[in-house]
Amino acid sequence: MSILLSSQSRVLVQGLTGREGTFHAEQMKAYGTNLVAGVSPGKGGSTHLGVPIFDTVADAKRETGADVSGIFVPAPFAADAIMEAAAAGIELIVCITEGIPLYDMVRARAFVEDAGVKLIGPNCPGLVTAGQAKVGIIPNHINHEGPVGIVSRSGTLTYEVIQGLSQAGVGQTTSVGIGGDPILGLSFQDVLRLFKEDPATHVVVMIGEIGGSDEEAAAESVIGRDFGKPVVGFISGRTAPPGKRMGHAGAIISGNTGTASSKVQALKRAGAEICDTIEEVVAAAGAAVDQPSSAAHR
Amino acid sequence: MSILLSSQSRVLVQGLTGREGTFHAEQMKAYGTNLVAGVSPGKGGSTHLGVPIFDTVADAKRETGADVSGIFVPAPFAADAIMEAAAAGIELIVCITEGIPLYDMVRARAFVEDAGVKLIGPNCPGLVTAGQAKVGIIPNHINHEGPVGIVSRSGTLTYEVIQGLSQAGVGQTTSVGIGGDPILGLSFQDVLRLFKEDPATHVVVMIGEIGGSDEEAAAESVIGRDFGKPVVGFISGRTAPPGKRMGHAGAIISGNTGTASSKVQALKRAGAEICDTIEEVVAAAGAAVDQPSSAAHR
């Protein structure tokens, strides 16, 4: 079991014939992902990485039954690519692209919401269901099957946690990088709700960071309400000064909102175990998996 | 019983303090309509025709619980007024205003659809539930309670039918003028479906005209499918030449679509009785009411 993505998912890549698209789609295939199509307008009819290329997502969907799309197109075109996938009936859209204008994203997000489909990202590393499939750029070799679900705003810290857990012999169900932008598709809340319902996930690791109030919202409306599974949390940016944008467009403390301490407090109040380092996160998640209570929590 | 409007309906008028708004709201009150509020931006806090005036529909809705709005504002502002009512949660919007730009209306119609509320009009005479309430401009004295439901694209022909029926001693449940514009709120189909479900309506009179294909659509998808009640129909514009817009923005025969004969044929095929004059419509509706089979049709 897993959430969002499985070996059954039929994956297409928008921007497959580009440099990044080609590189990462190769990795995705190598991981075992069921890559069924690519979309590159004007290259319809050709073949790349052994899959057919289509001019439009609608064509690709119709011909191959794709239900998941990974987007690797440049920022000026990425919001449109998201909407194209949503309009074509793709169920899960994973947008890796960084630097999408925010006004493009508010429109694309409203569009996706109207279409009733799921978007992960943008500016995210994508997701992996360990041992089954990957859409995005999370390194293949670090993932191991097991009982921990991961949701994170940071790409590289996601890798840290996955690798740490795997090295400690603790595997994962699905690892989801939701992205570091202020306007995102799935939020912590959304992914946590999915983990709550997933019987294979016994423990959830949540990696937040400064900026916005999504961690607080997740704490109050999901974790604090009969979540039923141990949550191990971590917030990066504790030493970041207010008013400075820390790389991620979304990572900024403005006024009293978005501070690490506000997030840590909200998560602790909701019953999550908050750690100071990734090493501690790994240890705590491993311990929670080993406790018999973790299963009872379900 | 009736459809859409009853003595329980709490009616507000947008543009109540204007000349037309005042004149017709007085008539509406005189008919017994439960007028609860008016909306005129900047005149909030005052009173007119014995009801409170509000600056916004949202205020009026909150303070008076209005659930129906009649719109009597000038064409350049009417589409916005429709959207304001829809956003405020008004359940039935009746727009009398004529001459609304079509691009304004396509937007307003999409807005109303998203909001999931009902719109009648624009460019329509509104509706009367005989003996209970009126929103719009149908003359008061012609209406009589009884078993005939009326739906019409033409305002003045609606009056003709109502008056004819009443003079023949045949009363009405609800008479609905859906309007003569190309872009409308409720269509023939929508209103016919409501009449189908209304136990008090035994016979339906439908007054169509040249232009568009709504009559054909209603014939095929509603009247022809177990409608269960006699439908007496009439199509005006039989002698109108193609390509000429006959007063109503929607009344134009273009190419092969929108002709009277296409509509007459479709309605006959669906089982409606189509008449050549309003006098015949009145006679046929009266006869249908008197037939025992009309009750059995239910």
Add this chain to the structure above:
Amino acid sequence: MKFLEYQVKERFRAAGIPVPDGRLARNPDEAALAAGALGSVVVKAQVPIGGRGKAGGIKLARTPVDAKRAAGEILGMTIKGYTVREVWCETAQEIVRELYLGLTLDRDARKPVLILSAQGGMDIEEVAQTRPDAIAKLHPDPWRGPLTFQVRDLIFRAGLGPLQAQLMPLVTKLYALGRTYDALTIEINPLALTRDGGLVAADGKLEIDENAMFRHKDLHGADESDEDPLEAEAKRRKLTYVRLDGSIGVIGNGAGLVMNTLDLVEREGGHAADFLDIGGGAKAEVVHSALELLASDPRVKGILINIFGGITRGDEVAHGIIDATRDLNLNVPLVVRMTGTREEEGRQLLREAGIPPEAGASAAARKIVELAAAGTTRPAAAS
């Protein structure tokens, strides 16, 4: 409001839609000058109606002498009732393929619709019937407009993928232009693919929603007055008037009612001379103006006024009728049918003025057909 080809092309050019170079000529010498400046030109009659080519209103001219002769032939022609007063002389294009691109309102879908076809140069409704597969449609959401991926999809569906790069901006610009001008119809037909691989608007059409004219007060379209002097006069009087072929003048309030009145006249063996709707809430002056218009039409042998008052009030209408019959010295029969809002007051006024009204529409139609046939001339006799 309709526009002439050159007026449409001016707007295309301003919006970044490529058009051939051209000049307007009001006489043959100006056409010769244009050809001198532009080389081989097409000389095109400027009338707000299709079918110019078949009518001989479009001629190719390779030299200034040719152009002068062509303009001389075309200027002054009458095409479907329009006199040609201007010709548009534009660089002749080497066209290898003709496409179609248009925007209109789809009333069944309640949305705008963009239409793209690889079969241009002919009437698109004909293409829609004969080769529906040759037409690709896109119904943009009226708030969002056509999105990039939708436009691309439209182009691929029309089988025009190889022209994607050029077509994408054209579709977006045409839609924006249509929205800006509240266009009921805006089209490029043919959208010409030229020998050098470019796309150019070889002809164009634009018709603006009359309801939206308050947003476009500065616009001047084609002079449509040639179409019919009575229709032009009605437009000046802001009356909703359509000229028909018969002899019974018809006035009414409400489009459905007037249409039905025409049908009733026909049923009684007469033929209406017009459709004239004074609309809802008409004042006495409007009724007066409407009667005056019909009285000026020599074809009219009798006038039928059919009023069912809703927002329109009987007394107002009666005042207009009474004043007009007095002022105009009407010499054809007049039958009035009046009911509805303030019918009592209106009918009373009419009776007092010696114009006793009818109550039923069919009876009124029958009466006016009889009176007109009999050639009775005094309106009072209509009672």
Add this chain to the structure above:
Amino acid sequence: MKFLEYQVKERFRAAGIPVPDGRLARNPDEAALAAGALGSVVVKAQVPIGGRGKAGGIKLARTPVDAKRAAGEILGMTIKGYTVREVWCETAQEIVRELYLGLTLDRDARKPVLILSAQGGMDIEEVAQTRPDAIAKLHPDPWRGPLTFQVRDLIFRAGLGPLQAQLMPLVTKLYALGRTYDALTIEINPLALTRDGGLVAADGKLEIDENAMFRHKDLHGADESDEDPLEAEAKRRKLTYVRLDGSIGVIGNGAGLVMNTLDLVEREGGHAADFLDIGGGAKAEVVHSALELLASDPRVKGILINIFGGITRGDEVAHGIIDATRDLNLNVPLVVRMTGTREEEGRQLLREAGIPPEAGASAAARKIVELAAAGTTRPAAAS
């Protein structure tokens, strides 16, 4: 990208938002000329940051002599790190009331938000906390924008109904301007009600989304280079750099990872001198450029590079590090932690170059803090 007050007001004026007449002065004499032309003026320091008034950067001048003196005092001042190079001299307004009107992005709502308040002239976030009832908000649908009735409702909710007629077009124009410029924030504060009953933008702010700069290549905003020479240099190098107060230079890939690295350095008793994210997929040149930047900072006593390759490849980063250490003759300790995509290749390259990498982030942080404290100078010693 931020804009100076006068640059914002130029845009307001072009969009039809009323602003006071004003002139830019780069020296006291120009200020005197401006006052001569305009009468009583307010002389305002042009710096891309708030709090100018409190810092003495805004002075009223009734005469040209006053204006010259005021400009002389303000020009050359340093306000929060920015040197004043220009003053904006504008007609003094007789303000009877100060309002606030702004547009920004509400990340919790995932929508734009228009904010209107009868309490202007102060920081809106402060008003939001002290008098939340004095603020009215409208979240326009991102496709539809603010609709007329919504804007009217906003105005009535802000208690500004009597100013409806003037405020309606201002709100619409500000929104349009914000959308045109992809504004993260655009505000009129104060929006001044003057004695003669008019509304005028007495001050304004505009900050554009950096991600959207490809749509605004022709725009030139405030010169923000005064803010920090290192940040300015980083911007020229297109590096994501934030100056911090410590002594450990930090480079990493990914914002979360770098933020976490700062936290780890702090935890080990050190303090980071910067946040520097080379981003995803960085090439060797970027790593080289980042190292070069930190090497130029005399505060930096040690450098920690933390790489977890995803889209970034270990071998690329290793090449950049190796080239940079060779070219730059680095004289502070360097610790590299590397894992992820192509980590084997990268680690091998580093080992061969004598820079054996760490595997764990905490251990690497501990080591750089120790080495920096010990004042070790050769990078090779970091192993």
